[in-house]
Amino acid sequence: MSQSTAHAPTTTDPAAEVFADQASFTAAVAQVQEAEIAYRLEQPLMPDSAFDALKDRVIATKAAHPGWDDEGVSTQVASGAPVGGEVRHSSPMLSLAKATTAEEVRTFLAGLSADGQDGQEPGPLVVEVKLDGCAISAVYQDGVLVQAAQRGDGTSGDPVTEQLLRGQGVAGLPARLTTPSGAGWSGEVRGELFMSDADFEVANEMRVAAGRPAFANPRNATSGTLRNLNRTYEVPLSFAAYDISGDGIPEQENATYSERLDAAEALGFATGRQLLPEELRAPREGAEQVLGAIETIEALRPTLGFPIDGAVLKADSLATRRRLGQRTGSPRWALAYKYAPDTAVTTLREIEISVGRTGRLGFRAVLDPVSVGGTTITHVTMHNAPWITERDLRVGDEVWVYRAGDVIPRVTSANLAARPADAEAWVAPTHCPQCGEELDTTSLLWRCHTPSCSIAGALDYWASPDALDIDGIGDAVCVALAESGLATSVADLYDLTLEQWAALPLGVTKTGAARTLGELNAAKVVEGLEASKAQPLNRVITGLGIRMTGRSVGRWLASRFGSMDALRAASVEELAAINKLGTIKAQHIADGLARLSEVIDRLAAHGLTMTVPDDGADKPLAGKTYVVSGAVPGYTRTTIAERIEALGGTASSSVSAKTTALVTAESDTAKARKAAQLGIPVIDPATFAATLA
Structure with a gap:
């Protein structure tokens, strides 16, 4: 196989920097030797990119100063000479x-x-x-x-x-x-x-x-x-x-x-x-x-x-x-x-715990800044408390950060070889960090059931693109609203005046001066709130953030009941029958609607949409089910599903024998292959957009 070559490894970088003195060179040789041994023991001390760079410097220095090579063979091995086999x-x-x-x-x-x-x-x-x-x-x-x-x-x-x-x-x-x-x-x-x-x-x-x-x-x-x-x-x-x-x-x-x-x-x-x-x-x-x-x-x-x-x-x-x-x-x-390395080592400084919009606990690693895949990373979301415990991640650890294909960086493991002997194990919380109530740890996703714990999360979700899509209300604004007490529910957003929005405190500047939202940003928020009143009922239902609901369930509920009043009057059995939601989800929805009864009434008084209007138009997609994979020109994931259902059709996420057509520009995906197996037509996204219009 005279034309064969491996994709890895690559050869030495000829432009590698030479060590300034023999002591630094000798220390680097020892470090590379130690890293080689650790790697073979499945306990790598550094990313491949860092190891390669250090190895290149050793080789470049050896070439520039051959007299510094006191150990000959060991330097050659440390310099990256690969090891053969049988x-x-x-x-x-x-x-x-x-x-x-x-x-x-x-x-x-x-x-x-x-x-x-x-x-x-x-x-x-x-x-x-x-x-x-x-x-x-x-x-x-x-x-x-x-x-x-x-x-x-x-x-x-x-x-x-x-x-x-x-x-x-x-x-x-x-x-x-x-x-x-x-x-x-x-x-x-x-x-x-x-x-x-x-x-x-x-x-x-x-x-x-x-x-x-x-x-x-x-x-x-x-x-x-x-x-x-x-x-x-x-x-x-x-x-x-x-x-x-x-x-x-x-x-x-x-x-x-x-x-x-x-x-x-x-x-x-x-x-x-x-x-x-x-x-x-x-x-x-x-x-x-x-x-x-x-x-x-x-x-x-x-x-x-x-x-x-x-x-x-x-x-x-x-x-x-x-x-x-x-x-x-x-x-x-x-x-x-x-390309830029997708793995790096840095220090885990803290494990932050937060409470989300539905009371679910979130865990976030605070890291020393490190570049991974060309992006500087300082915070990384962690899966859950048992995941952290199983991997024995500890504050102060050197940790491996990997930026995977989904572009979401994550901590994969601790560098155990570098852990101090007195490092203390991380202790998972047993009570809510905000209200002190005992946590529900019956599943991997731990929760606090105290409603007031998730105000900032509830506000942020209400304003998100998948819900009411209110421009100008982001995470920092929602945290400020919750901390200042200006908003304890989503209905409070519509009570605030332009002056109150403008004066909303957002911390301090680098010079220590107080920073507020300001009049221009406040005007944008007020305009966004007014526009949100025209959003359809399904988005209002979704934005309430009730457990077991989301974009799809919001659309199902709005389509089935047609009004907020009818939805609130529905029994658990009626809710459970929708698209096979089941009794558990239905009970969560019923409980959530009852708990938010006052908030819903206030939203209705503010003019939010509470019915599905019947515009008398034809429903050309009635009885048809579409699966959309990828982007459709002029639509988002949420608006494409809304448009399909506004025309009488059903938007589904999976291909089945009941699917009318798959909308995609790709031919080598799992959905495309399944559609081909079932003989289901495939529609180009641009063509489908024209049909919807």
């Missing part, structure tokens, strides 16, 4: 040169052309995701996986066959090839073993349940899983091929890398290009197209659903690859473009 690779698994700027990419592309012979150009380049996992090689005989090994030092690596064959195996790397062309195939496939964001959550839950500390990030989880032969829990893993050789694989002079991937997919292997949208899979021509693909992949990074740390550029032509050859340890025809 399985020798059929050909070297090379590392990649790296870049972090567009200029470096242009220089690389210019170098490809400059290296051409007789005016030859390098031709198209493939741009793929650089998966943040572990490179492996897998050998098949007669369609059966017989040997798998890690990259190791590029020449040899540790065997991992047993780990990959246990349990459900690895998605994308079959234990036995079953396709027509794969049944008797013999050859070798190379690629990246990785863990998706969803599988990372599953792996950590299983690992913590087994009494082990949580993994720091998906890459740590993948490598730790491969090293741990004695684990008692199963971990889901995936594979994406980036090269292949063997029976029937194109090797001729005019063959391309893309054709080799075609062959891999036909055999039944998953490939890296399949992880990208269709429009990004074709090879690119020229610097602008290549840079555009790199930028597009980075923009997609939060939504991909699996960890990447960059993009990989490769010449598509195998003839070009052979002509360009390789440097020491890396090919001349490939480059790794690195």
Whole structure:
């Protein structure tokens, strides 16, 4: 497999800063050695990006000051020389040169052309995701996986066959090839073993349940899983091929890398290009197209659903690859473009506890500022009290912060190796931090049932885009209203005068002067409150923040009863029958309506909508059910559902045999695949928007 190369690791940064003195250099060598050992024990001391940067500085300093290398071999190991294993690779698994700027990419592309012979150009380049996992090689005989090994030092690596064959195996790397062309195939496939964001959550839950500390990030989880032969829990893993050789694989002079991937997919292997949208899979021509693909992949990074740390550029032509050859340890025809790290280590300073709009407790980590994925993080939401306790997170801990595909950063685990011996365990609360009443801890989502505890949350939810959508009322304003006593319910918002809004205290400025909402902002709020009176009944119901209700339930209740009076008069049995809400939810709704009876009366007196008007218009969507996946031009998630139901239809969140049509621009989602299986029509969002209009 002379054209093969791993997506990770990358080669050393030649611009790394040199240590100023030998003492600093020696200390860094020791730190890298310690980090290497800790990583192999599944207790990493620092993110991969920080380790790589430190390692680069050690190597650069060693080159600049060879006389400082007193220990020779140990410095070489600490400098990142990979460790081989007992399985020798059929050909070297090379590392990649790296870049972090567009200029470096242009220089690389210019170098490809400059290296051409007789005016030859390098031709198209493939741009793929650089998966943040572990490179492996897998050998098949007669369609059966017989040997798998890690990259190791590029020449040899540790065997991992047993780990990959246990349990459900690895998605994308079959234990036995079953396709027509794969049944008797013999050859070798190379690629990246990785863990998706969803599988990372599953792996950590299983690992913590087994009494082990949580993994720091998906890459740590993948490598730790491969090293741990004695684990008692199963971990889901995936594979994406980036090269292949063997029976029937194109090797001729005019063959391309893309054709080799075609062959891999036909055999039944998953490939890296399949992880990208269709429009990004074709090879690119020229610097602008290549840079555009790199930028597009980075923009997609939060939504991909699996960890990447960059993009990989490769010449598509195998003839070009052979002509360009390789440097020491890396090919001349490939480059790794690195994105900002998605994992970092910082210090957990405090665990804040708040009470939400329905009395549910929220837990938030206060962190020393740290950059993750190009964004500075200071606060991170934590799941719940049992989650914090199970992971033994303590104030003062160094913690791993991972910014996953949903763009929501989170703490994954504590750096136990750095924990002081006298660190005190975090004690979960037993009583509400606001009113002192005993908490309801009968489920994972702990609650305080004292209504007054969630005033700020109730106000914020009432003004949110999914409810009354009142411009100018945000979290800080709601907290100020609750703390000042100006609002104890949502009805109070409509009692306040322009002068009261303008004088609302919002803390102090940097100079210590009092800060208020001000007249301009107050006027915007008053205007927004007036506009909210025209919002439909379903939003009023949703905005009340009653437990077990939300956007969908608000629409169901408004559609079924037609008025607030009829809804308030409904029995629990009548409520339970709506879309199979059930008795428990129905009882919560009935209790919430009774508790808010005075508030509802005041809202009605202020002119809020309390009925569903019958405009006499036709209902062209009557009896039809639509599932909307993705954006529809001119609508939000809430307004698209409202518009469908205003025209007599039903807005659903899941595809079933009762679905009239799926509205989406995508063809490779779970909903799209299910719609295809059921023979349900798919409507383009722009076309659907025109229909609704």
